[in-house]
Amino acid sequence: MKISNHSAVPVYTISGSSTARPLPEWLARKRKRSLKNDPEYASRIELLQDFEFEEASQCVRVSDDGQWVMSTGTYKPQIHTHYLPHLSLSFARHTISLNTTFLLLSSDYSKSLHLQSDRSLEFHTPLGCHYTTRLPRYGRDLQYDNRSAEALIPAVGVNENGKGEVFRLNLEAGRYMRGYEVDVGGDDFTSSSGGTLQGGISTGSVNTAAIAEDSHNLLAFGTSIGTVEFWDARSRGRVGILQSPRQSGPIEGKQEITALEFSRSGLGLATGLSTGLIHLYDLRSSNPLLKKDQGYGYPIKTLMYLNSSTSTRAQTSEPKILSADKRIIKIWSPEDGSPWTSVEPAVDINSVAWCKDSGMLLTANEGRQQHAFFIPQLGPAPKWCSFLDNLVEEMAEDPNDPNAYTSQKAGDVYDNYKFLTMQQLQSLNLSHLVGTTSLLRPYMHGYFVAQRLYEEAKLIADPFVWEEERNKRVKDKIDTERESRIRGNKKVTAKVNKRLAEKMMERAEREERRQAKRVLEKGGDEEQPAAKEENNSDNLLSDHRFAKLFQDPDFTIDERSREFQSLNPSTKPPLLEASEDNDRGLTAVEEEALAEIPRSDTGSSSESEAPVPKPKDSGRISSTSYKRAGHRPQQQPQMHVSSSKRPSQAKDRSFGSRAERSRGTKLNTSTVVGEREITFAPERKSKTQKVESTERRRDKGRRSASGNVFRSM
Known part of the structure; x- marks a missing residue:
């Protein structure tokens, strides 16, 4: 698991980091075993078993109950369904043609509707493909209206009236109903979308659709000419049209609507263009509230409002929008468009799915492995992979701070919230708030409390905490000063010029004592500036530029030289050691x-x-x-x-x-x-004295010093 984004909001790549270099199936087993020495391969985390396809993945969806993930890909065209509590692949199923997009009609995987690239709709159940029907023209998108039980399929080309069409398949009646006719530019070759016949160049089409399910259930269809038409499903009539603003910049060509998304309130609408621009609208005005550029100029494939379904979390969390093209995924604020975080995989992105009420993102992309990204500040890990929270906390710099997921300041995560256990809440007299208010957000074995509330409660519970902290800091500095006076903690490690190093150390210690004295006089509250660089002997001794001055004998300072005595007249030259004098000759x-x-x-x-x-x-x-x-x-x-001998040496x-x-x-x-x-004519030395002394010594009847008594007998 590695960090994909090192900004203030980190993004952890859970799976798919090695997509750029996939491992072929025909690779020998011996070479596969050699990968255990690869640190990147050894430290990988396989979040889901077989979360990959042979060539690429096309679309991915997460069920409403949060326990199933279905994805489609190629080659051969197939469907993979994963059961998340088991972190394993439940089943894989092959299809006849490539899947364009699909929807989960039930809260789990049991009912799904698939739009195929061969103009067919397939209904799948756990037992297999349940039913297949053909479409008159190729479909571009797929939406499902829960209130009318209708499947809406925006299509390419025009009908006999020269209008684009959105097919309606009523699942309750089991037949096609009269579709919605949308203006896509006519069927002539002089309009902005000339040649709207199916299969022609620059064919007019209805590219995408959106439904405001949580509010007024209004239908929105984005076209290839850059317009958005709104339809009421009850009256089967068009209620309005929104024209995208024309750009005066260097962008050339048509600006098609490629993505649509309603906000939860139903009053906000986000549109994505084929040029990489995103517009935010209020339905009560035709002018966009905000313009956002994705940055790469590619068509927007996914637009999503990241709203929490939990009411307590929705009250405290800030709204965010996810936008994705084939190059990058960006999460930003809808208020001013300021970027929050982003992730850029090594391969092209085809689809993005968000696990609700969590920080997990799943992608369908080019390449063999599918990507999974975890953003701790977006939300906790899903229940089926709750162990990721512990892994992220272990990777944090400060393991005691639950908000420290990277090098950002404490309190930046979870909107300035502090994590407290039940024992800490009782010590702060906040236990009565559990279950009675939204000020406490339950999480794992504790609660998240607002930072301001935590500081106020801590001050009320212990009003003398600041005074105690101040006294402790003063006492620590006094103890440090006393210890430095009793014994010196610093040792001189110089090999040569030791007297110079000791002198510099003494000068630095005197400066530290003066600073400590000034700190104690001021009360110990303010930090004193650091000592000057020239008084800091540690810096000079450890500086690589002056290392040879105290290590290399060639740089030894001769304190007995005339130059040194003239520069330092008060310095007494060192005496030579006795061993040096005795060993040295004339x-x-x-x-x-x-x-x-x-x-x-x-x-x-x-x-x-x-x-x-x-x-x-x-x-x-x-x-x-x-x-x-x-x-x-x-x-x-x-x-x-x-005389051959050296004369005796006199004192004078x-x-x-x-x-x-x-x-x-x-x-x-x-x-x-x-x-x-x-x-000189010296006299010859007489040997009589030596002979007499020898005879006198031998005449005595004592035992010889050599220990041989019989030698003198």
């Missing part, structure tokens, strides 16, 4: 600076053997720090150290302090042009 510049420092050859053996500690950041010597200390750059001396690495320490050292200097040469 650079080439630092090793060169250490090589320039003179070393003393006099030192204890313990100092020479002591491991050289790794330099720290605070003890590094570079050319920049050397110049800042007030020393001038000297020529690079060549150092020749006999300045050249002056090193020179003071090395005054007592014997230096052999020789002046060389362009450079200075310094040589």
